[in-house]
Amino acid sequence: xxxxDNDQPLLLAEGLGxxxxxxxxxxxxxxxxxPGEVLAIVGESGSGKSTLLQLLSAxxxxxxxxxxxxxxxxxxxxxxxxxxxxxxxxFRTDWGFVHQDPAQGLRMAVSAGANVGERLMAVGWNHYGxxxxxxxxxxxxxxxxxxxxxxxPKTYSGxxxxxxxxxxxxxxxxxxxxxxxxxxxxxxxxxxxxxxLMRTLVNELDLAAIVVTHDLAVARLLSxxxxxxxxxxxxxxxxxxxxLDDPREPYTQLLVSSILPA
Amino acid sequence: xxxxxxIADAEKTFVMHLQGGVELPVVRxxxxxxxxxxxxxxxxxxxxxxxxxxxxxxxxxxxxGGRIGVRHQGREINLAEAEPRQILSIRRHTIGYVSxxxxxxxxxxxxxxVAELLLAGGVARDPAREAAGALLRRLNIPERLWSxxxxxxxxGEQQRVNIARGxxxxxxxxxxxxxxxxxxAANRAVVVELVNEKKRQGVAMVAIVHDDEIRHLxxxxxxxVTSFAAAA
Numbered sequence: 001x002x003x004x005d006n007d008q009p010l011l012l013a014e015g016l017g018x019x020x021x022x023x024x025x026x027x028x029x030x031x032x033x034x035p036g037e038v039l040a041i042v043g044e045s046g047s048g049k050s051t052l053l054q055l056l057s058a059x060x061x062x063x064x065x066x067x068x069x070x071x072x073x074x075x076x077x078x079x080x081x082x083x084x085x086x087x088x089x090x091f092r093t094d095w096g097f098v099h100q101d102p103a104q105g106l107r108m109a110v111s112a113g114a115n116v117g118e119r120l121m122a123v124g125w126n127h128y129g130x131x132x133x134x135x136x137x138x139x140x141x142x143x144x145x146x147x148x149x150x151x152x153p154k155t156y157s158g159x160x161x162x163x164x165x166x167x168x169x170x171x172x173x174x175x176x177x178x179x180x181x182x183x184x185x186x187x188x189x190x191x192x193x194x195x196x197l198m199r200t201l202v203n204e205l206d207l208a209a210i211v212v213t214h215d216l217a218v219a220r221l222l223s224x225x226x227x228x229x230x231x232x233x234x235x236x237x238x239x240x241x242x243x244l245d246d247p248r249e250p251y252t253q254l255l256v257s258s259i260l261p262a
Numbered sequence: 263x264x265x266x267x268x269i270a271d272a273e274k275t276f277v278m279h280l281q282g283g284v285e286l287p288v289v290r291x292x293x294x295x296x297x298x299x300x301x302x303x304x305x306x307x308x309x310x311x312x313x314x315x316x317x318x319x320x321x322x323x324x325x326x327g328g329r330i331g332v333r334h335q336g337r338e339i340n341l342a343e344a345e346p347r348q349i350l351s352i353r354r355h356t357i358g359y360v361s362x363x364x365x366x367x368x369x370x371x372x373x374x375x376v377a378e379l380l381l382a383g384g385v386a387r388d389p390a391r392e393a394a395g396a397l398l399r400r401l402n403i404p405e406r407l408w409s410x411x412x413x414x415x416x417x418g419e420q421q422r423v424n425i426a427r428g429x430x431x432x433x434x435x436x437x438x439x440x441x442x443x444x445x446x447a448a449n450r451a452v453v454v455e456l457v458n459e460k461k462r463q464g465v466a467m468v469a470i471v472h473d474d475e476i477r478h479l480x481x482x483x484x485x486x487v488t489s490f491a492a493a494a
Contacts (some may be wrong), residue, residue: 242321250279
């Protein structure tokens with residue numbers, strides 16, 4: 001991608017907020033995400049980070065502010081103003097969404113190959129052989145045994161399901177992937193393998209990603225930049241290693257000092 | 263000659279909110295410059311703030327005042343005010359950092375750990391791995407270890423992997439934090455050689471070295487950090 005392209009934000013949040021009656025889940029969030037950039041949103045449960053992720057990915061309508069996204073034609077569009085076809089294009093092709101629970105992002109009863117192929121068919125692929133070849137090569141890329149392409153993910157382990165979910169998301173070559181606690185609920189050894197895989201794929205594909213996590217080690221390994229949330233607001237933001245090694249806000253210092261030494 | 267690094271009146275204070283907001287001044291009035299092809303060694307007792315200054319030049323610690331000017335792609339950028347994206351670009355194209363300890367990613371082979379900066383800079387996989395192998399060989403890391411992740415290596419081996427990872431690039435600025443601390447004489451000599459090669463290539467370096475002998479061998483100038491002590 002040309003340098004010039006990378007100088008334009010891919011996604012822009014301006015004064016974003018969400019309240020439910022008198023309860024504010026998230027308030028006044030503004031930032032720009034650039035192509036190829038990985039942003040981690042960290043904070044404890046209830047800090048508003050999952051609400052923010054839903055606002056950013058147009059799954060929830062904001063009460064205040066807006067989110068704009070640069071479409072493939074280079075034009076920034078307000079997500080709230082998109083037509084149905086454009087929304088579908090984003091959800092099916094240009095974006096990926098990796099859920100904490102793979103069962104939410106996969107169809108558990110159909111084969112692994114169909115789970116990956118489905119995203120291709122949704123964008124008009126109709127040659128069975130090509131779809132199957134592409135699905136196989138993606139299974140390989142996420143280190144799944146291609147011999148199990150016809151097995152349904154309900155027969156897979158948690159770590160394998162998560163890798164399948166990643167393959168399903170990346171097969172359409174999205175430019176932006178949202179991840180909600182992608183390593184939550186996995187064994188530590190499985191987490192390390194998954195993190196390494198995600199790190200490699202993000203680099204190779206020059207993906208932009210927004211990763212919600214409560215695990216600062218995940219943020220350190222995957223992200224360039226981090227936003228710390230507390231009580232629905234962003235309280236500190238900056239370069240990941242800077243925020244984690246030289247935290248400024250009391251709450252960030254508390255989070256960082258609570259990590260168990262390795 | 264135009265300096266690669268030009269620091270004027272930089273300062274750093276930690277505020278420890280968990281300890282009742284205690285202020286811990288680290289350094290104040292930090293001022294020095296580094297020209298291309300020059301190695302400046304920071305001297306001073308442990309706790310004087312040498313590592314903090316290196317981390318400030320790398321953008322790892324924030325700078326609370328003054329300026330840290332760095333020549334990046336032909337123009338000077340003040341790291342004290344730079345955006346995260348600019349700092350990332352500076353780390354990709356201008357400043358390399360050899361830390362005291364290797365922070366290895368689980369599962370990644372030593373050869374790829376060393377080649378990472380070249381790969382990120384767009385060098386193809388094979389030549390990048392070849393360059394990584396050549397450096398590892400010079401630093402006496404046996405070839406049978408190259409395909410293993412360095413997390414199981416000894417302290418000295420990890421440090422040499424870390425040195426290879428830092429020296430592989432052709433970045434115009436290198437920051438060295440105790441690069442020879444746990445090395446034997448033969449490997450210390452290799453590091454001295456590597457530093458001298460970098461000087462000939464015009465690389466500007468800032469180093470922390472406790473070993474007097476090594477310091478004499480690589481230092482073009484010594485900056486005494488005690489004069490920047492903020493606690494006084």
